Amino acid sequence: MVTIRKARHGDIEAIYTIVYDYALQGLMLHRTREAIQQEIEAEAMFVAEEASSIYGVAGITVFDPSLAEIRSLAVNKSGQGKGIGRKLVARIVEETKQRRIEKLLSLTYQVPFFEKCGFHITQKETMPQKVWKDCIHCAKFTNCDEVAMVVYV
Numbered sequence: 001m002v003t004i005r006k007a008r009h010g011d012i013e014a015i016y017t018i019v020y021d022y023a024l025q026g027l028m029l030h031r032t033r034e035a036i037q038q039e040i041e042a043e044a045m046f047v048a049e050e051a052s053s054i055y056g057v058a059g060i061t062v063f064d065p066s067l068a069e070i071r072s073l074a075v076n077k078s079g080q081g082k083g084i085g086r087k088l089v090a091r092i093v094e095e096t097k098q099r100r101i102e103k104l105l106s107l108t109y110q111v112p113f114f115e116k117c118g119f120h121i122t123q124k125e126t127m128p129q130k131v132w133k134d135c136i137h138c139a140k141f142t143n144c145d146e147v148a149m150v151v152y153v
């Protein structure tokens with residue numbers, strides 16, 4: 001059975017590989033090993049594991065007491081379609097609740113998937129913290145085609 005647990009240092013390579021493959025396809029942002037390590041140290045990254053193999057990853061970034069973002073959500077090809085993505089999202093929603101944060105944001109191309117996880121589409125302009133802290137560094141900043149979605153926890 002797949003379990004979701006906090007990521008450890010020993011997971012860095014598996015996480016890097018999963019994210020790297022999708023980043024190459026332009027489906028998500030690339031994460032360096034150093035960035036993954038920092039997120040693990042901040043206890044902000046989770047993995048889906050079965051029989052000592054890592055099938056998926058998801059992270060949480062907290063902007064302020066009202067807003068967090070789910071990041072680096074990815075399930076490798078062999079794990080897809082088995083409910084692992086949904087479980088990872090549920091774990092990040094739980095983490096958001098535990099940290100008493102009001103809403104969880106996703107910037108994504110996977111709208112139907114996130115709708116199934118309880119998110120709804122919102123205006124990017126209502127998410128100023130995110131835009132100013134991160135998006136300004138993105139090559140797609142002036143031409144962003146990701147959809148902003150939120151869930152209130």
Ligand SMILES: CC(C)(COP(=O)(O)OP(=O)(O)OC[C@H]1O[C@@H](n2cnc3c(N)ncnc32)[C@H](O)[C@@H]1OP(=O)(O)O)[C@@H](O)C(=O)NCCC(=O)NCCS
Nearest residue numbers: 022027073074075080081082083084085086108112113116
């Ligand atoms: C998006 C992603 C995380 C989904 O993970 P997954 O483990 O395959 O999804 P699940 O099996 O948990 O699916 C949950 C539900 O969403 C649906 N779903 C999953 N991907 C979908 C898609 N691309 N389009 C429509 N529905 C989708 C499933 O059919 C399932 O519905 P059901 O419960 O009614 O049967 C995975 O496809 C992935 O890693 N994609 C590449 C990276 C990426 O785009 N990440 C998102 C960055 S924000």
